[in-house]
Amino acid sequence: MPLDTSSYALALLRLDGRRWCELRRIHGQVSTQAAADGSSYLEMGNTKVICTVAGPSEVKKTGQQGGVGGEARIEVDISIAGFSGVDRKRRGRNDKRVSELQHTLSTAFSSILLTHLYPHSTIQLSLHVLAQDGALLAACINAATLALVDAGVPMYDYLVACTAGSTSHSAAATTQTASQDVEDPLLDLNGTEEQELPFLTVGTLGATDKVSVLVCETRVHATRIGEMLALGVDGCKQVRQILDEVVRAHGRKMVNS
């Protein structure tokens, strides 16, 4: 059944009771696994991700090299649990969707981390998706950022991500006719909204407006991209504040111990 967004403008609320510019509940934990160099657990609404970082360490496999030009290589391994989604898909090792996510994360963090400090080394990111309800890439990026901060891997700034979508519906406004489309951008889409609406994932560097990740896999009118991107960047700043609090709380605990 298609998502009915006609009531969004009238009620000013979405299906889950949020306003258009409201984030879902974000809960993060740092240093959740003792054996890993860095680890984190992140919930963005009902999307739940565990991330562990191993490294920087020497290359394990024989004949394998580290990163290009005397820099560390970032290896990303994403495993999506069968019970994480409704469809219970069995994703293989070389699943296209997973490979794409891995590549996106690897290239994104290659530009954020100070990889030149660890030549001929690898930094291994392992992400386990426990539950999916939209914003999967964003949740993976945020969880990986927390884990890398915990591991003490030097980075230029946080890489935070968020999703933004757009809905067009016929709204009976006084200044417009019923046939005209009113486009409302939406922040942090859930699973149901992602299936029906065009959306993009935007990742920014810290509290700045520098966009590091921008992924849009749905067909969307070019005129809508601007406002979706602006809302996404604004959402990233909100996410940054939340992650900042998580790291600060953990940092205080670490310094006091």
Next chain:
Amino acid sequence: MALPGQLLGSTSKYVPGPGTHLHEANIYASIVGRISETTPRKLPKGTPPKPFNPSNLPVLSVSRPTSRPVDQPVTGATNSILPEVESIILARITRLTTRQANATILAISPPNATSSAPSAADPLLSSPPVACAHPFPALLRTQDIRATEKDKIKMLESFRPGDIIRAQVISLGDQGGYYLSTARNELGVVLAWDETGEELVPISWKEMGTVEDGKVGAREPRKVAKPF
């Protein structure tokens, strides 16, 4: 406390140190940790300035605390002690070959205990050993079992699988594990059992046996640790 991306100062006032990076003539933190500012010593007249710090500015650095608290610890210990060279450990023999014995390190005596205690005394008595958060693999080669007559050593006459040994770490080793040595009087088997499960007691430096009604029963060869 500094967080990654946090502005720490300008390059006109400070020199970037470990845990920081430069961006547009500003120093930013790269890791989470304490901010420390170290003022360089005044150089005597005539000495050339250091190339990285010609104007002798204070160095800004961010350092991470060594211990890391764990929100959901796997074990009771928040930070596990790792075996170091010369640290005394307790291990269980898991597998024997003619050339080497495989062992699992179960407990490690804290490093300060080993350094302060004299070689004759048992370092484990001065401070109790700390149980490992997770077992570490180790290897004990035949030439490291005892200090004398190394060519006559037979592995089966020194250890058996399941024996608890006191040993010293002689090398951090490779992927196979740490390298251990029992080439001292106070190092060797401390706990052993025979095939029936009876506990063995030391009889001599190379024998252990079962005791029934004050009489020594079956004897088994072992490289025995000197009792205290």
